[in-house]
Amino acid sequence: MIEVRALTKRYGEVLAVDDLSFTVESGRITGFLGPNGAGKSTTMRMLLGLHAPTSGDAFIMGKRYRDLRDPMRVVGALLDPKSAHPGRTGRDHLRWLCRGGRIPLKRADELLGRVGLEHAADRRVGGYSLGMCQRLGIAAMLLGDPGALLLDEPLNGLDPQGIVWLRDLLRGLADEGRTVFLSSHLMNEMEATADHVLVVRSGRLVADVSAAELSHRAGGDTVRVTSPGARDLETLLPASATVTWEEPDTFTVTGVPAAAIGDLAAARGIALHELATDRMRLEDAFMELTARPEKEGRR
Incomplete structure (x- = not known):
């Protein structure tokens, strides 16, 4: 588990993180979302x-990180895929970390195989592509077999096959009961990966919900209705519904689930030719939540 309590960070006049509190639960993948400069x-x-x-x-x-006795065995992190010394080989980089963390050197070769870099183990990191550096960083993150994992934009540089590989890897780690906390600006991938999302704007938390609940809170699903009695059906909808007409017999509505609309139509004997739900994507919900301009003086 990861806990953040009233966390604030100021750089001079710039307030980067503003009284931020949240909990990242074990056994699930939690996405950390926000515009550039939001404080992630x-x-x-x-x-x-x-x-x-x-x-x-x-x-x-x-515990605070500084109080962890063996930090590499508790938490693994991937913040900067280019942090490895470019003159070292991939194998030497991992072995160097093993020595610092009192981890058997054989663990380096185990992880090189797991992330698919065994073929490049003896190449200098300076010749690695960004995607290869991400894989090396993931191997380094896993060296101590930690229970908590933090990843900042780990999908950058990965090809489609690599993205699917990482998604499956993180899902497997979460299913083992580990805490998985990752940020990404790729909303479609976060939608496919994250169980839960934290959204920050201007350093403050604006949502702490499941991915499905985020869509609902940010506007919900849109239901498309086509009926020869569409005008009559509209009068039966609650005042909370938002209706947009597309054609004389077709409208879309938010604020009312499709099942409730179907029940209303059935109760009044109104024929339905179409009743379809268009679910809001995570990207749409994120854009709606973060659309307001950030306050001046933040980063």
């Missing part, structure tokens, strides 16, 4: 002790 990377860096908070606290498995 800063929050992750404070979780890992790389930035000191102005106020508030952050805990991984109940």
Whole structure:
């Protein structure tokens, strides 16, 4: 489990993270979403002790990062895929980390195979593509077999096959009971990957819900209705419904589920020629939640 309590980070006049609180549960994949400059990377860096908070606290498995006795065995992180020394080979980079974390050196070769880099193990990292660097970073993240995993934009540079591979890997890790916390700007992939989402805007939390609930809160599903009695059916809808007419016998409506519309039509004997739900995508819900301009002075 990861806990953030009233976390705030200020850089001079710039308020990057503003009284942020949330919990990331174990056993599921939690997506961390927000526009560029919303405070996602800063929050992750404070979780890992790389930035000191102005106020508030952050805990991984109940402890501050600095208080973890064997941090690599508790938390693994991928924040910068280009952090490895370009003059080292992939194998040497992982072995160097193993020595620092008191982890058997054979673990390096195990992870190189798991991430699909065994063919490039003896090549210098400076010659790796971005996708290969992401895979190496994932191997480094897993060296200590940690229970908590933090990934900042891990999909960048991966080809479609690599994205599916990473999605399956993270799903398997979450199913093992690990805490998986990742940020990404690729909404379609987050929709396919995340069980739960945290959305931040201007350093503040604006949503802490399941992916499905986010869509509902940000506008919900749209129901398309076609009926020869469409005008009569509209008068039966509750005042909370928002109706948009497309043709004389066709309208779309939000705020009322399709089943309720079908029940109303059946009760009044109104024939329905079409009753279809168009579910709001996570990307649409995210854009709606974050559409308002950020306050001046934040980053």
